[in-house]
Amino acid sequence: MGQTQRTSPPGVPPAAGPSNRAPAQWGIAGALRLRFGRRPIRAKILIGLSVLLLLVGLLAGGGLYTTYAYRGLVKSLSSRVGELPVAAELNHYVGDLRVTLGELHGLHMAYRLQPQSVPAGSGERLPARLWLVRDLFRSQVDEVVETLGRYRRQLDHKLEADFQIADNEPERKTVEAIQAALRVVRETTDDPNWMLEGEQVARLDRELARLQSLSAQLPSHLHTKLAGFSDEVRGEYRTLIVGTWLMSIITGLLLALLVHLFFRWVFMPLKVLINGSRRVAGGDFDHRIELNTGDEMAVLAQALNDMTARFQAIRDDLDRQVQERTKQVVRSEQLASVGFLAAGVAHEINNPLASIAMCAESLEGRLQAVFQARAAERSDSDSSPAAASNDATLPANSDDQVALRYLRMIQQEAFRCKEITEKLLDFARVGPTRRQEVEMGELVQGVIEMVRHIGAYQRAHIEFVQGCPLIVAVNPQEIKQVVLNLLTNALDSLDDAGSVTVTLAKRGDWAELIVADTGCGMDAEVLEHVFEPFFTRRRTGQRQGTGLGLSIAYRIVSDHGGAIEGESPGPDAGSTFRVRLPLAHTATWARAA
Template sequence: MLSSGHRLPRGTGTMRKWKIRTKMIAGLTALAIAFATLVFSSWSQMSRDRTLANEIGLLADEIDLAHGLIRLTEKFKGSVYDLQTVGNEKQLRPHQPLHLELPADWGRISETISFDLDRLQRALATYRKKISEQSEGESEAKLLIDRDQQLKNLAAIESHLADIQTDWNQSEQLQDQLELSFFRADLTAKTQQVEQLTATNFEAVQGAIKQFGEKVDNEHRAKRNTFWGLTIAAFMVMLFLAWLFWTLIVVPFRTLIKGSELIANGHHKHKILLGTNDEIGLMADTINEITDGFNNAVANATLAWKRAEQEVRERTREAIQNEQLASVGFLAAGVAHEINNPLGAIAWSAEALEESLDEISEEDGETVDESFLAELRTNLGLIQSEAFRCKGITKRLLSFSKLSDSSRDTENIGELVERVVALVGKVGEYRCKTIQTHLTGDVRAYCNAQEIQQVVLNLVSNALESVDTAGKVDVYVRQEFDPLTDRRNAIISVEDNGCGMSQEVMDHLFEPFFTRRRDNSGTGLGLSISARIVSLHHGALTPYSDGEGCGSKMVLRLPTEAPKEVSPTALRTPSLPTSTFAQTIAEDSELISKDVEKVA
């Protein structure tokens, strides 16, 4: 299909749908926004200058307070040093008593230390109050220094001063120079800690001043870049508006004219693709409606044809299978009737011979070899067993050709599958193989539970037969919508990682008497009867495999509700008898039945 149109850049999708008048209003609005942005930039610069002035004032006050705290700390340290000097004037001499009197000038030094300590505490309280007010009232100040860390340092200084004050208040109890020496050492250590903390605080203030200068420089560069950026942006807005006028108005006009000429020249499948919703776009849409309707009609007809073709293939395959099953059923009925009479004679004769052997053993037990009689009894028993086995096969062949009525109802497929898996898991030869069920929600189907249970048993047993000892079989139960039939189906998918199937095997998989078991056992009726039951349930049984050695998958689809044309309570469709079909499945896997009986 031919089409003409201009490719609009990204970001213009919304504007393409505007009217021409709306586009003009949008352009003027963009210019107004650019002007408002420039005004806002100027106002924000003035506001920031005022904030910087406030920060300079805050830094100046903080420098004075921090420097005063340093100075008072040095003064207090000097007084403590005087106390240390006085204490060192008198050294203990050999054979001199430990308890001596305090120095004579102890009172003067004590008053000096008390005075300096009080000044230092008051200055610290003033400093801390000022910092707290700045931290709560001026959010910009937090950009200069970490106020939380600073308050922690000041609190630590206050704590040390409180300890010094407590110790100093107890200094009046000193009685001699020995006690003074211990007190002096402790006081000196705490004073050094206070000095270190005040120095750390002053360094933080100095760092804030340095950061303040860097911040001012950065903001200056940022504002300058913002100014040039906004100026360039305003210029780009004007260029962008001119480009939009060319792209959204001039170019669509040219495209509309060229497209109209192509349609007039006979290109009826041609479409004019403008992608706009203005007056020009409405003109193009009016022309495109005709081609859209035609293309939709073609697409719908193609889809309907594909669905019909798929339905015909499915129905043809089902008809062929049903015809094959009907032919086999007719043949099976004749063969079964013809074979039953000879089999009955063989079984009766073997039983009569066995009774004769019993009479011989009672009358002439001494003249006849007992080992010979035992061998005869064994062979006669084998003849009877095999005759009855053949008779059972003919009986199942007769049941294959007959139909009976069975009622159906809405059944829980998940519980049905779990029962089958639990049954198969008890079989001796399958206990070493892994089988798992994967249920998705509450899945229900309209079916005969016993018949579908036997179908699932056949699928699961076939999958287990195809895998090795370490093989794995997964059974998935879910529900999905089939758009082809416009109905919801219950899906049972039996997947294995066994020997797989070739395309030839899948083509003949549901034919009667077709079997590819690795041990050459089975009659090949299991899957054919299963397919027949699924067909009578208006379902489908589909095999999948990527080839030999790649595993296989059998997908069983069942409708979730009864056909609309038949009442669910009155529906009775032909199907195999439950007991007869159970015998047929058991014959197809005789070892399973024997092991299940042993477990029971």
């Protein structure tokens, strides 16, 4: 028997060896093998997929986090940088307002110095230039308001980054202060003649100076934040680098663990299966694959072992059948040769045997006539009562009696030889025979009843067991001869307390006849040659037969497409002969059954 390959289950060491270590020495991989090593492959694949999804999640999460952090940084930076042109434009417009207000103040002062100037507060005969500058001032105020609105909308845009540069709360407060100053400017310029009043102009000048100061603060806030933004970005970059390296290391460890587990759970058992299958394919049918993984691999290994064992059984059975078929072929060839020889011998010696029997019978008749005449002469010469009482048909002396007995023995043996030649002719007779469908039970029952009337078997115990009716297409006379040979052989092997059981049953598409006795039994040598012609063994004290009965039965059953076999546990343990004949499948008999 070949050396078996053993693969200890992951996490469950065998009795001894290098793999017999404590779980504490295995680390995480050993703990996972101990916990999940004997689970089904489906569970192991799910575990592997979970670890793989975890790896993908870590990598994707790290990449997405870095990408979104960079995206937020760029958006915040681009959004805040976009505020600078609007803030500069707002500051420019506020400066234009102050210039326009100065021009209005100059025109008003020049107009008051003229002799024809009107009283203060009167709008009559004012120069058109003054009105045009006033309208220009109002339009410039509207531009400041519109520009401030655009700046506020940019501040209202929500930034997703967590950087300090995204904090625009100081700008919002400054914008609120600018809006308050603009409201004062609006209220002051609601009066159409506001530019003629020095107090209103002075108030506007103060508000515009404050407004310009506030608008100049807007870019300064962003400049201050940009000054510290580089340090913040550098710290965030280092954090991302460290996180990326940690994530890469964890991912690599998990990937190595996954590869290790799959090697122990899948690839190593597959290698054992492949190597074991190759050994079996190479002819080592005693080899068995041993896997104790407790999963589908172990089930497959057990299935391969069962298949190998089944193949061994089939191979042994085929070898036995080949040997049996070889014996049958040899036996058939022997029977054919013996039959051919027997036909010639029987034909050649049948006529001489008939002549010997007729001559012996004729000689016996003549001797009896001579003996009767001699007895009559003695009776005439001797008239004593004792002599008269003697049987006239018997010879007078012992020599005459021996001669008659020898003649009778010659006749008996001649007729016995003739019987043997007739059996030889039956044995040699080949060719198709006329067959008909008969009920096997009736045929067997008829043979049994005939045997029971034979004097030597009248006291024998014969039991017949029949199931359902069985229809076979056979030559009835030949099958009767088979049953008669088996039955008489069984009866001849019995002692006074023995019995014979005849069983007829259906076995698939076959009718099976079993003749079992409790007689002297057979040893292995007898079983091997029991169907050979001229081979005979009888119970002690029984007359030896011709040794052709079972040979003829074998030929008849073979000609009918059946099979006959004998078996015996041993001497004095009885014998069993089985005859199988194919059933005749006809609708009529099937309905009758």
